[in-house]
Amino acid sequence: xxxxIEQRILAANERLAAENRARFDEHxxxxxxxxxSPGAGKTSTILATIEALRDRYAIAVIxxxxxxxxxxxxxxxxxxxxxxxxxxxxxxxxxxxxRRAVDTxxxxxxxxxxxxxxxxxxxxxxxxxxxxxxxxxxxxxxGHDKPYKYPNIFQVSQAVILNKYDTMSVFDFDEAEFRExxxxxxxxxxxxxxxxxxxxxxxxxxxxxxxxxxDAKTGRGx
Amino acid sequence: xxxxIEQRILAANERLAAENRARFDEHxxxxxxxxxSPGAGKTSTILATIEALRDRYAIAVIxxxxxxxxxxxxxxxxxxxxxxxxxxxxxxxxxxxxRRAVDTxxxxxxxxxxxxxxxxxxxxxxxxxxxxxxxxxxxxxxGHDKPYKYPNIFQVSQAVILNKYDTMSVFDFDEAEFRExxxxxxxxxxxxxxxxxxxxxxxxxxxxxxxxxxDAKTGRGx
Numbered sequence: 001x002x003x004x005i006e007q008r009i010l011a012a013n014e015r016l017a018a019e020n021r022a023r024f025d026e027h028x029x030x031x032x033x034x035x036x037s038p039g040a041g042k043t044s045t046i047l048a049t050i051e052a053l054r055d056r057y058a059i060a061v062i063x064x065x066x067x068x069x070x071x072x073x074x075x076x077x078x079x080x081x082x083x084x085x086x087x088x089x090x091x092x093x094x095x096x097x098x099r100r101a102v103d104t105x106x107x108x109x110x111x112x113x114x115x116x117x118x119x120x121x122x123x124x125x126x127x128x129x130x131x132x133x134x135x136x137x138x139x140x141x142x143g144h145d146k147p148y149k150y151p152n153i154f155q156v157s158q159a160v161i162l163n164k165y166d167t168m169s170v171f172d173f174d175e176a177e178f179r180e181x182x183x184x185x186x187x188x189x190x191x192x193x194x195x196x197x198x199x200x201x202x203x204x205x206x207x208x209x210x211x212x213x214x215d216a217k218t219g220r221g222x
Numbered sequence: 223x224x225x226x227i228e229q230r231i232l233a234a235n236e237r238l239a240a241e242n243r244a245r246f247d248e249h250x251x252x253x254x255x256x257x258x259s260p261g262a263g264k265t266s267t268i269l270a271t272i273e274a275l276r277d278r279y280a281i282a283v284i285x286x287x288x289x290x291x292x293x294x295x296x297x298x299x300x301x302x303x304x305x306x307x308x309x310x311x312x313x314x315x316x317x318x319x320x321r322r323a324v325d326t327x328x329x330x331x332x333x334x335x336x337x338x339x340x341x342x343x344x345x346x347x348x349x350x351x352x353x354x355x356x357x358x359x360x361x362x363x364x365g366h367d368k369p370y371k372y373p374n375i376f377q378v379s380q381a382v383i384l385n386k387y388d389t390m391s392v393f394d395f396d397e398a399e400f401r402e403x404x405x406x407x408x409x410x411x412x413x414x415x416x417x418x419x420x421x422x423x424x425x426x427x428x429x430x431x432x433x434x435x436x437d438a439k440t441g442r443g444x
Contacts, residue, residue, distance in 0.1 A: 005227050035262045037259045038372060039259065039361075039363060039366055050299070065371050066372065066373070067371060067372075067373055068346060068371050068373060089344070089374065090344075091342070114371055118344065119259070119343060119371065119372070120343070120344055121342070122288060122311070122312075122340065122345075123313050126311070139363065141258075141283045141361065141363035141386065141389070142260055142261025143261045148290040148292055149260065149287050149288060149292070149293075150260060150289075150341070152288070152290055152311065166361070170389055170392055185304045
């Protein structure tokens with residue numbers, strides 16, 4: 001019974017996700033869903049990405065949190081439109097929430113929407129929001145063993161950002177082992193070492209993302 | 223419909239949790255449920271707690287993970303019985319999983335069971351496992367703003383461990399603000415600064431826990 005209901009919820013979510021994606025494609029807007037643990041640096045990565053790409057693209061941000069609006073306020077302080085979704089207690093975003101958020105944005109004016117999912121390495125990986133790419137951030141302090149414990153999120157991601165890379169010397173993080181295990185789970189996703197708050201390593205990630213935005217604009221995306 | 227089903231699942235979970243708790247109480251075993259983000263240091267805290275209390279109490283550990291058995295192996299390497307639960311994809315432990323794990327332990331021989339929940343600041347806070355206390359760990363690299371974003375887990379915890387305290391100088395963590403917000407959410411829970419892997423601050427936490435174990439042994443617990 002529980003499983004049947006879960007499947008029905010997932011199916012309803014996927015129908016709405018497809019509708020979201022069709023809307024994005026119609027306007028040539030590329031949409032990326034950023035997933036990570038609490039405190040891995042999702043908002044810092046978004047702010048660094050905005051600084052790297054704002055001269056080239058019109059960007060908006062959709063912020064997902066259980067509670068509070070501090071992240072949307074941080075983004076708006078940079079002069080970028082941001083919609084805050086508060087999930088109440090839900091541990092992930094769903095496509096219906098994204099639809100309501102997108103209703104408040106002018107898609108004809110945008111090139112790129114960055115969604116910040118709820119801080120969680122588990123639930124967000126199961127829910128298609130209509131985005132074109134899921135990207136996950138692991139931060140160095142979390143440890144190199146996380147792909148063993150949370151394999152699914154590494155498998156569904158089109159790119160992996162290894163954030164707080166500047167703290168590598170403070171923590172016992174085995175980068176070679178991390179890369180090997182991620183490769184085993186996902187042979188395609190590039191891994192971008194980054195220190196988002198210091199601006200280091202942002203360029204490589206931003207160029208990868210810019211390539212995807214260009215594809216979306218010219219209709220070769222998704 | 224979704225909400226009705228969720229309530230039925232929660233009610234079933236609570237019935238089993240009460241049964242678990244009655245079993246623990248019958249044997250005077252104190253049970254603590256450790257919750258945290260991925261990589262906040264749950265396993266390191268458990269290993270440090272074992273070292274601090276193993277001469278006084280008979281301890282067992284129940285390890286919850288989506289996948290892998292690396293944590294149970296780490297605990298067993300210290301000569302402590304450990305049961306690994308793999309949730310498949312579930313983002314939290316439930317009382318039925320704990321019952322099956324406890325069936326493999328000899329409660330008559332134990333004083334303390336430490337449960338390591340799945341790394342997640344959201345879902346574990348909603349599920350009673352039959353434990354006597356939920357305790358959460360926040361690590362300094364996650365940032366002092368987490369109580370704003372994940373208030374519920376701070377509210378249901380009887381103690382808060384602030385781990386990786388030795389990295390305070392590396393991160394922009396405002397401890398005064400953190401303590402003030404946690405106080406607003408939960409006026410009773412003590413906050414224990416700790417560096418589990420370095421053994422710093424472990425004693426204060428271990429003595430708090432020992433007090434609870436003593437209460438449980440003499441029937442004044444829970």
